[in-house]
Amino acid sequence: MANLSRNFLNVLKGQLNLKFHPRHNSTSSKLVYAEHGDPVKVIRKETEQIAEPQPDEVLVKMLAAPVNPADINTIQGKYPVRPPLPAVPGNEGVAEVVEVGSSVTTLKKGDRVVPLVQGLGTWRTHTVISKDDLLKIPKRMGLVEAATLTVNPCTAYRMLRDFASLKPGDTVIQNGANSACGQNVIQICRAWGLRSVNIVRDRAGIEELRCFLKELGATHVLTEEELRKTDIFKGSQLERPKLALNCVGGQNALEMLRHLQNGSTMVTYGGMSREPVTVPTSALIFKDLRIKGFWMTEWSKRNADSVDRFEMFEELISMMTNNELQGPAFKMVNFEQYKEALMNTMTIKGMIGKKYILEFK
Template identity: 30%
Template sequence: MSTPAVAIIYTSNGPVETALSALHHTLPVPIGTQVLAETVCSPINPSDVRQVTGANPFKQKATTKLGTDHPVTVGGNEGLFRVLQVGKDSPLKAGDLCIPRVPGLGTWRTHILCDQTDLVCVPSSLTVEQAATIGVNPLTAYQLLTQFVDLQKGNWVLQNGGNSAVGKLITQMARIMGVNTISVVREREDFESVAEELRDLGATQVITDTQNQDLTFSVAEWIGNSSVRIAFNCVGGTSASALVKKLSQGGTLVTYGALNGADLVIPFATPEFVFKGIVATGYWLTANIMRDPELKIKTLEKVYRYYQQGLLKAPSFSKARCSFEDFAHCYQ
């Protein structure tokens, strides 16, 4: 028996209001190693929207398997599926909860028919929110903290975008690892309440970007004999340069985003680079997963443990309910 399904698709890049449409189709009974699953939750991450507009360098694969005569792409990278039916050669079983194994699977849909290797099962002990959002921001935070330097207890980490979902996850995971954090957030009227929230999550210190960029503002007293081994930059421009200036000898600047759209301004050929041996590099989760899908599984296992031990709060997000005929506002 075939299953009626709806997917939010695009055929070419453009603004979400015009590029996206709803495709009603039917999915056949799974055969061989195939799996038919229903969607439990499909988040909209800003990077998903950039895929639709074409601003993200990663291109999702288009397909004619949904019955169209031209290739279409299903939007979305994150999501939680519940297995309904499996082919006779699939090790999965009805009721299993799964997330996409690799980027670009397309999660903005009511149902999916795919090969079992496209999915990875997640523990049923996770909440829907934890499971549906585990594949991007928590993995990013964990890999940023573990992939570049061998952080030791008592070391310091510095980050801008401290109030972002990734920033809050970095803060929480650093606390679990015994690593101190200085989170930089934008100037705001409610700075104290944001700082309080971040300190509750584990931030050791919270400063404004004005303090970050003030050359007379020093973090030396906080750091003492320890060191700022790594700085995470998701903002760009002079906010990033200011992070470099606070790094200790041999420190590393990792850029993973560009929220203010400004080019990276790194004080090259100044003492920060010449005498301190600063390293500047970039990070992209998608490239990591494409290069080494097993690394995703290993990272997921670390994050499951943090959730299961009650050590980590899932990123907060806003919920939107909309019909397939009126979904565009969900993506804005």
């Protein structure tokens, strides 16, 4: 009876386009930028009345949202995706359902969800979103793992799945192995029985980093210099890699190429050295190496409703809840301290960059 009258009200609202007073007395906060530039300068905080969900919409309360390098680049106007301005930054996050629209049956108050769409603007305390744009996740999933599910773990998963036919015992080589994505690659390789050869820059504390990555499941951890002289592929113990994952470029990517099996693919998903990828002509012709790129944003758009996508989420969530896949090193800061998160993300230092995560309380 209560449901019926509420449905009736919503139908009325839809048909007559009537505006009712929102039943939420509280306001919502969000970060907004109206022009591109230095994130610390162009972003301001705004408050607004919390809206009410339409029949197929859901009102959610954000719990945590990471600050990713791509968010910074988007605000700076240096990313290929440029949302219409003014815009709310943030593409990832985990939220709790506060209220569902009258026709929503797949979600209920209290459910944990992550957004399935890009550009939602997760750096805000509340938002109203179509039920179809949310993925329900188990509550036992860690908050950090949930908030950072849709970019790095998915990137690692797809690169390991879609560019080579790998079977247990096969070898994968990657550079920038200590990156957030690199750590996911190591752990997924371990879970799938793949061997990973992980290249990192030499640095103070290299042995500590080596230990950390081996704990995650790395088969080998080598510096760029060590890679040049390595004999790990000489014997019969380790097959040459069938897949290389590159987020560095330049000489480092070239060194990886030298070790690949004929017919293998190198996938580029980042360019931390700011140097292009250089490939000897003979490696293309006589070794049949293939050089490709991967962009998670584009993949998700093209495969939004695909079976592949939901199988991937299911498997990753299962790995995360089974402790086979842990989230990144992180620092949680209150939403109010967003400037600290921005500044630190722009100047990542140290062994393993900590992911800054905005917490909404």
